[in-house]
Amino acid sequence: MxxxxxxxxxxxxxxxxxxxxxxxxxxxxxxxxxxxxxxxxxxxxxxxxxxxxxxxxxxDVKALREILKIRKQDSDQRAEREAIVDLYLQALGMVG
Incomplete structure (x- = not known):
């Protein structure tokens, strides 16, 4: 020991x-x-x-998923994203 x-x-x-x-x-x-x-x-x-x-x-489940994604964003993020998408759509001639 x-x-x-x-x-x-x-x-x-x-x-x-x-x-x-x-x-x-x-x-x-x-x-x-x-x-x-x-x-x-x-x-x-x-x-x-x-x-x-x-x-x-x-x-429409895809639309629901899109809504959920949008609701997670704050209003500034959402406005910025929408502006970019709008700009791209105009550049592609998809909106007038």
């Missing part, structure tokens, strides 16, 4: 305890991320269902 206690100068006990804590913390992070990924998948499935329901009642 050694005369040095396990939690003393060689630091072995402290290093083992730290490694154990790090392992537990890492496992906690991994498990939380996995739960969130499962929730994200469930929400994505719900969104797909809503789009299918909208399509089933006659709405």
């Amino acid at each position: 050694s005369d040095i206690p396990a939690d003393q100068p060689d630091g072995k006990f402290s290093a083992d305890a730290a490694a154990g804590f790090a392992k537990e913390q890492l496992m906690s992070f991994v498990e939380r991320i996995e739960r969130l990924e499962e929730e994200k998948k469930a929400i994505a499935d719900d969104i797909i269902d809503v789009f299918a329901e909208a399509k089933g009642t006659g709405f």
Whole structure:
């Protein structure tokens, strides 16, 4: 037997305890991320269902997706994008 206690100068006990804590913390992070990924998948499935329901009642899903994209933009971003699209359409002779 050694005369040095396990939690003393060689630091072995402290290093083992730290490694154990790090392992537990890492496992906690991994498990939380996995739960969130499962929730994200469930929400994505719900969104797909809503789009299918909208399509089933006659709405254009592509148009809905475009509206959602536009609604995420602030008014300045939206105005800038619309101005650029308008400019391109004029350059192509598609609007008068």
